[in-house]
Amino acid sequence: MKVEAWVFGILTVFVLVVAPIYWLMSDDPTGTTALVMTFFLALLVTFYLSVTGRRMDERPEDRKEAEIVEGAGELGFFPPHSWWPLWCGVTMAVVALGIVFGWWLFIVGCGVGIITLSGFIFEYYRGDHAH
CATH class of the missing domain: 1.10.287 (Helix Hairpins)
Known part of the structure; x- marks a missing residue:
């Protein structure tokens, strides 16, 4: 999960840089608020993925030399259709x-x-x- 945390971390930094620039150039409170909320949501996901990535054992997806067969097996419970x-x-x-x-x-x-x-x-x- 370290790669996923890095992706969302880059998104968090990008929105952090873009939000004040957008506010200064547009004076649009709605768009600025949306960008600030996007920053906090991306920060939340980044934090969750980094903490989860530190607690988990290394996954086959995280290693370059891993084989496809290492990822085989049951992945979890996926619910069927529901009304x-x-x-x-x-x-x-x-x-x-x-x-x-x-x-x-x-x-x-x-x-x-x-x-x-x-x-x-x-x-x-x-x-x-x-x-």
């Missing part, structure tokens, strides 16, 4: 519409939201994909 994000999104739309049209719809949306969020969280604890 729960769709229902969570619909519920969030109902909650937002409840703020606009009436508090009764907001309360109904929050009640349905508890059910959909619970289904989304506990999806892999029961049913076909339980593990």
Whole structure:
């Protein structure tokens, strides 16, 4: 992960240099704010990747003399298809519409939201994909 940390570190430095130049040349508060937020997000990813890279053993991808067969094997758990994000999104739309049209719809949306969020969280604890 050291290469990835370096890539995001270079991006962080680039945005750090570009943001004040952009602010001085354009006087645009929106773009300047976006660049400052981009700096902090890139800094966050850089920090995470550098700390994780120091804690992990060396990966085959990090060595030049590594063979392809060294990277074989199980990579992790990748979830199958799920309908729960769709229902969570619909519920969030109902909650937002409840703020606009009436508090009764907001309360109904929050009640349905508890059910959909619970289904989304506990999806892999029961049913076909339980593990």
